[in-house]
Amino acid sequence: MFKYSYPYGQDFPFVEIETSQCSARLSLYGAQLLDWTPKGQFPVLWMSPNAEFVAGKAIRGGVPLCWPWFGKDPTDGGRPSHGVARVSLWSLVSSEVLADGTAVLELALPASRPEDPSSRLRLELGQSLEMRLVTENGTMPLPFSAAFHSYFSVSNYARTVVTGLKDCPFTEFAADAVPHRESPLHPAGHIDRIYYPTKTVVHVADLEWQRVLCLTRSGSNSLVVWNPGAELAAGMADVGAGFESGFLCVETVTAPQEEVVLAPGAVHTMICRVAVSGIGC
Structure with a gap:
């Protein structure tokens, strides 16, 4: 039910998961869930066919973890964009399959110094998915941000609708953004x-696959x-021309705008649950 594999060498250990409820692949590099497919469903996560497995570089697709900061290094110290979690090798602490066929895995990224935070990731994979990222701060106050940078697989990006964002303010960072139909959002x-x-x-409603992904978040x-978009994707070596049509990132984020500062020893928990249903259910 759990099998280790090394398709990209010893630096990139995978855990392959197969249960009565789902199949999945997890990379211990980055603690990154690469694939998750509930039985009888289309794949829920998108992996780039051009993803690069290079030490120090994030893997394109699945659910990269942005931690303990989202975006640029808040100290301007030259550390990796979106934090160290997605370019670090995590430890698999435990794995089990429950009686109902749900796979439960827990991973850990310890602190390198007493003043630094540590992190644990708990995954529950079955017909639904729960991702729980727990941060325990070290001995210093920590300006904190994080994200589940989820790449959701869709039949056709142009036929995808996002609901639940009506009246929510937003900031658009795409300099070449085109007008989008709003309320609901048709990106x-x-x-x-x-x-x-x-x-x-x-x-997230997929009109061609007649599928809805329900994202429930806390923290x-x-x-x-x-x-x-097509032009930018064509110039991205680990995406490529035309492949942008197969995914939409809808990311659970504790953003820098929230101005979260963790006190010494404080614990922060961020959770995303993904349920799959048919349109009209």
């Missing part, structure tokens, strides 16, 4: 928005909607 072309503050529940007051 088109390059979109790069941070919604803050947001509601707890957001739905997160922000949400990012991102797709590079």
Whole structure:
């Protein structure tokens, strides 16, 4: 039910998961869920066919973890964009399959110094998915932000609708953004928005696959909607021309705009639950 594999060498150990409820792949590099497919469903996560497995570089697709900061290094110290979690090797602490076929895995990224934070990631994979990222701060106050940078697989990006964002203010970072139909959101072309503050529940409807992904979040007051659009994707070596049509990123985020500062020893928990249903259910 759990099997280790090394398709890209010893630096990139995978855990392959197969249960009565789902199949999945997890990379211990980055603690990154690469694939999750509930039985009888289309894949829920998108992995780039051009993803690069290079030490020090983030993997394109699945659910990269942005931690303990989202965006640029808040100290301007030259540290990696979106934090160290997605370019670090995590430890698999435990794994089990429950009686109902749900796979439960827990991973850890310890602090390198007493003043630094540590992190644990708990995954529950079955017909639904729960991702729980727990941060325990070290001995110094920590300006904190984080994200589940989820790449959701869609039949056709142009036929995807996002609901639950009506009346939520947002900032658009795409310089070449085209007009999008709003309320509900029909993204088109390059979109790069941070919604803050947001509601707890957001739905991603795939009109061609007749599928709805229901995202329920806690410990997160922000949400990012991102797709590079055709022109930008064509120039991205780890995406490529035309592949942007197969995904939409809808990200559970504790954003810098929230100005979260963790006190010494404080604990922060961010959760995203993904349920899959048919349109009209």
